[in-house]
Amino acid sequence: MFRLYGFFTQNSMKTLYVLEETGCDYEFVFVDLGKGEQRSESFSRLTPVGKVPVLEHDGDSLFESGAICRYVANVLDSPLYPASKLQRAIVDQWIDFFTCHLGRWLTKLYFEAVIKPKFSLGEPDLDGIKEARGYAGQQLTMLDGLLANSDWIANDALSIADLFAFAYVEQYRMIDLPIDGYENVQAWFDRIESRKSIASARARLPQ
Numbered sequence: 500m501f502r503l504y505g506f507f508t509q510n511s512m513k514t515l516y517v518l519e520e521t522g523c524d525y526e527f528v529f530v531d532l533g534k535g536e537q538r539s540e541s542f543s544r545l546t547p548v549g550k551v552p553v554l555e556h557d558g559d560s561l562f563e564s565g566a567i568c569r570y571v572a573n574v575l576d577s578p579l580y581p582a583s584k585l586q587r588a589i590v591d592q593w594i595d596f597f598t599c600h601l602g603r604w605l606t607k608l609y610f611e612a613v614i615k616p617k618f619s620l621g622e623p624d625l626d627g628i629k630e631a632r633g634y635a636g637q638q639l640t641m642l643d644g645l646l647a648n649s650d651w652i653a654n655d656a657l658s659i660a661d662l663f664a665f666a667y668v669e670q671y672r673m674i675d676l677p678i679d680g681y682e683n684v685q686a687w688f689d690r691i692e693s694r695k696s697i698a699s700a701r702a703r704l705p706q
């Protein structure tokens with residue numbers, strides 16, 4: 500059985516969404532970053548980097564949300580990570596894109612709007628916020644164009660790339676960046692959010 504260690508932020512949510520979507524059996528352990536639980540001795544034994552998410556499986560442990568999502572889908576032979584080499588590379592390309600670009604900017608905005616005030620981490624970085632809003636807007640426009648031609652991000656099928664991207668885009672509600680102006684992104688977002696897996700994953704978090 501899988502055991503996932505995570506928090507309520509985007510990197511953990513990606514992995515929770517993938518686990519739920521596969522329908523597999525797994526245990527979720529909430530690691531409270533606000534209490535510094537990621538620095539505990541027991542957690543440090545699982546990962547050298549002191550960050551969530553971490554997946555334990557068959558006595559081994561893995562960190563990095565992308566590696567975890569791919570591993571889970573791979574082990575379960577899930578169509579969320581297609582077997583075709585090209586289709587797989589297309590899923591990977593979008594995962595990398597979201598990590599390095601749109602997800603990066605949305606996460607910067609989330610950090611400034613939610614994490615900094617919640618954990619008293621200092622004054623807002625106004626230049627950084629302006630830059631992140633600019634790039635996020637450009638990339639949401641690109642994504643809107645892509646989703647005009649397909650319901651899903653890669654290969655015309657739901658994949659880990661959609662769940663990965665969804666975990667970044669859902670931050671829009673907390674960062675004052677409405678997505679209703681991006682009609683196709685909004686429709687894609689609603690399509691994913693209405694899946695049972697999303698509600699089940701969210702229900703795993705402490706309420």
Ligand SMILES: N[C@@H](CCC(=O)N[C@@H](CS)C(=O)NCC(=O)O)C(=O)O
Nearest residue numbers: 508510537549550551552563564565
């Ligand atoms: N690239 C990593 C990022 C992991 C990460 O930054 N996790 C944050 C929460 S979203 C964390 O554990 N922070 C706690 C810390 O750095 O002490 C991934 O995708 O898993």
